[in-house]
Amino acid sequence: MTSERRLAQAAPWTEVTTTTADWDAADPALLTTMYGQLLLIRSFEEYVLELAGAGLVHGPAHSSVGQEGGAVGSVLALADRDTVNGSHRGHHQFLAKALHHIEPKGLDPRADASADVRALLLRTLAEICGLDRGFSHGRGGSMHLRWREAGALGTNAIVGGGVPLAAGSAWAHRQAGTDAVAVTYFGDGAVNIGSTLETFNLAAAWRLPLCFFVENNQYAVSTSVEEATGEPRLSARGPGFGIASWKTDGMDPLAVHLTTRAALAHLRAGLGPALVEADVYRYFHQNGALPGSAFGYRSKEEERAWRARDPLALVARHLQRRGLFTAAELTESGERAARLVAGLGDELLEPAPGGRPGQRRVRPAEWPDPSFVDVGVRGDLAEFDGARYAEADTFDGQLTERRFVDAIAAVMARRMETDPSVVVLGEDVHRLKGGTNGATRGLKEAFPDRVIGTPICENAFTGTAGGIALDGRFTPVVEFMYADFMWVAADQLFNQIGKVRHMFGGTTAVPLVLRSKVATGTGYGAQHSMDPAGILATAPGLRVAAPSTPFDYVGLMNSALRCQDPVVVLEHVDLYLSRGPAPVDDWDYCVPVGRAAVRRAGARLTVLTYLAMTGCVLRAVDQVGVDAEVVDLRWLDRASVDWDTIGRSVRKTGVVLVAEQGAAGTSYGGWLADELQRRFFDWLDHPVQRLTGGEASPAISKALERAAIAGEAEVAAKLTEMAGY
Known part of the structure; x- marks a missing residue:
């Protein structure tokens, strides 16, 4: 027969009441106060x-x-x-x-x-x-x-x-x-x-x-x-x-x-x-x-x-x-x-x-002056005074071919070595030889009390990181295993972290970095595959970085960690194992906030893109043979878009395509195309064109997933169509 035993909780649970004796024993100064x-x-x-x-x-x-x-x-x-x-x-x-x-x-x-x-x-x-x-x-x-x-x-x-x-x-x-x-x-x-x-x-x-x-x-x-x-x-x-x-x-x-x-x-x-x-x-x-x-x-x-x-x-x-x-x-x-x-x-x-x-x-x-309405949504970037900036084509240090994911781990190790305030937290970041993708490789061994594996509780650990940032003594770097999980933590990310600087008067620093991977095309289905850029970029208070090369990742992460605003750094899974130029031993430069990169000069049309789609666009341009200028946006939030670089290209070509992998409904290019047409209407020969995935989220089926997203073939077809303009 079974036996039963009543269990008791390990933690104490106590009820407290006072008596007249407690009131008589209370310090008069306490009761007066x-x-x-x-x-x-x-x-x-x-x-x-x-x-x-x-x-x-x-x-x-x-x-x-x-x-x-x-x-x-x-x-x-x-x-x-x-x-x-x-x-x-x-x-x-x-x-x-x-x-x-x-x-x-x-x-x-x-x-x-x-x-x-x-x-x-x-x-x-x-x-x-x-x-x-x-x-x-x-x-x-x-x-x-x-x-x-x-x-x-x-x-x-x-x-x-x-x-x-x-x-x-x-x-x-x-x-x-x-x-x-x-x-x-x-x-x-x-x-x-x-x-x-x-x-x-x-x-x-x-x-x-x-x-x-x-x-x-x-x-x-x-x-x-x-x-x-x-x-x-x-x-x-x-x-x-x-x-x-x-x-x-x-x-x-x-x-x-x-x-x-x-x-x-x-x-x-x-x-x-x-x-x-x-x-x-x-x-x-x-x-x-x-x-x-x-x-x-x-x-x-x-x-x-x-x-x-x-x-x-x-x-x-x-x-x-x-x-x-x-x-x-x-x-x-x-x-x-x-x-x-x-x-x-x-x-x-x-x-x-x-x-x-x-x-x-x-x-x-x-009353406050109405002109104060948007002041302090983000900081003024004064923290970048004295920062050292670099670009791959003008870098005076040594470069070597390196895997994208290795650059992530290397720059994080350098920052944690030089800045004891940096802490890393997220699910499994302390295990599996660097988390689920190796992006934190070696960090737990080098900094055991500053690399913290969390329970599966996105709201709690994101909010905890927000509280750490607001404290001001530490700079948290949060890893989200998949971008879709941001929506589990939406209250903390959007209502708390994104709004807190502005809500409390515009001067509250929020030095927080959130890293997350975009897993489009990996077969993980609808709830692990979204591109969140379109939603993040229109959320007030957040800055959004989207590196497409190992060199840029280093500079963008350094800027994100220097920034006193919360920064979301997006990482595309397709890039993790890709190789590209990266520093040999100089991990301390920044890529300026609000600076895009022209990956290919051209005069016939302008393509604006980001993340892994940048490589798709460059390959498609070579395939089609069109004289396109390819601009890798790198910074995606409204406050950090490089309108100067975009403007120079638009004035030169008069034709613009915004190319992205993700779904049409949450498209980043939706608001960007609208803003382009407002800013550059007089220089546009045609309405801004957009290339996105379909309406549906990517499915598990390899065939359906490929049909749901845009890639090199879709870019080539769109460029061929636009070449006739």
Whole structure:
């Protein structure tokens, strides 16, 4: 007969509650500061709702009124070197960390706020209102609050989107040899998001000093926790991943504080991540100043029961009970905080001309200049001052024939040797003698702590790399085994990494390189064979490099690693085993960002192409015998296209073909042809021609795959057709 044995989780799961004795033992300075932070944050949030009700906050106002105890109780346990990020409902998280940074010795609500505290509240309110003096010049608004100097890495509008980024911060803390930790705040809805669960696993596998702080406010918009999950005690998720977990009452700031201290001791001891679940309650609906009961998904009785446990009132009662505050001092402190916050509005607002009595508007001088709209989507490339550039035909070093894939490994080895900040991560990059294609050959042996094999979790490891880049101490190089896998990590690549520089004011460096292979023609089918260039090139914030020779790969990778923008480097499988000129021992030159290469001069027509299609075009031109100028684009994103080289060729030939292998629907040439016709209409003798694959994704069948993509034969046919123009 079978036998059964009940299994227990290896990681501890603990519930923490406080007693009167805990409150009596608490440091008076801690309780005073706790009350001061709670008062300021509550007053601030109530004022934001007032402005939102008056139409002075453009977009949502996700209030944290009622939830302040979780943020304040936990942040006051942190050190200034620790970092936090948060959710779309993150005013309280941001303010708690920033206030703790400004006033590390504590706040006394009986005294007037310092000039620094007032400046913080004013900048935060300005950001929420979308004004120029805000932390991100109004670009971030309510849901994207960031102050790096205070360790506030940014709140996030994508549910669960910030969790992988916090893992990157935690990794950087540990790699730098510090005992600092990262805390990522998110709600009950994010517990069910794939990026969150992926990061649970990654953090546990890597034993990162990361605290997952779940503010369980009982509802994801209007859907209750009980409806959304079979285990409403959300901290139960932690032990399943091997994460030590705690559950506590988030309406009790001291209980949160003591719980966080226990979690921090675990983290700083190097025992791996921690998870804290704090049960809290938002007094208002998802957005705005109406209660949830007004929308029918909560009862008034439920709301009254939670309000009776208000964290602000709880701390006030204990302060008075212990004789630390009088009733009059509590009242005066509340009035002082309200006056402070209202005064911020007086600085930003003025009476609306011709409006109703009491109606106000934003002072016109407070708005950002509309010309600022696109500034900082990418950096200005000032980091390339002093860079040494080279091209194969003018290179003054020694060249030799080398396999393309060997050039990848060689330049990465050189950069990791000369720059200790460079780290490599991805699936199997540390195994198989250099990953699945040999591109990381020898790196793990030479740099064992900087070549990191990841679990299969594209969202988590891409976001972790994003967090590492934003930390600023390291430069991550991420390998995606296939370009199609980018869409598994689309949130982190497009919503987070691609947008973060611009979203947070245009000055945030994101030194990240993502390498990925284009496997068109390898028989791997529809989900491993796409050319992503057409989508990547139109995504704001990313730069895209597409090398077609070993020499260019070296220079383009050096530029990608020097660049302070995120760069996607595409590698075509057909090129890996191809051979071409490469340096013998000089691996330090750059190919300029935004510089194309004329591979063949000609006067009859211009062909614009990239990656492996460059070789197809050159062979087809020789086969057909047409006098074509072949331009290898090399940089594909909108900001980096070499319009000067293209323009010279177009003015010379008047006829243009954009040739690519990939599918018609996601074609890179679609937007490029449109832009060519806008820029060079007066010099074009004919509409820009395009050559792409078919509509369908490549199939497994060799015959169907070949029919789905464009190659040398299709280029030759198109050139023959165009020769008659």
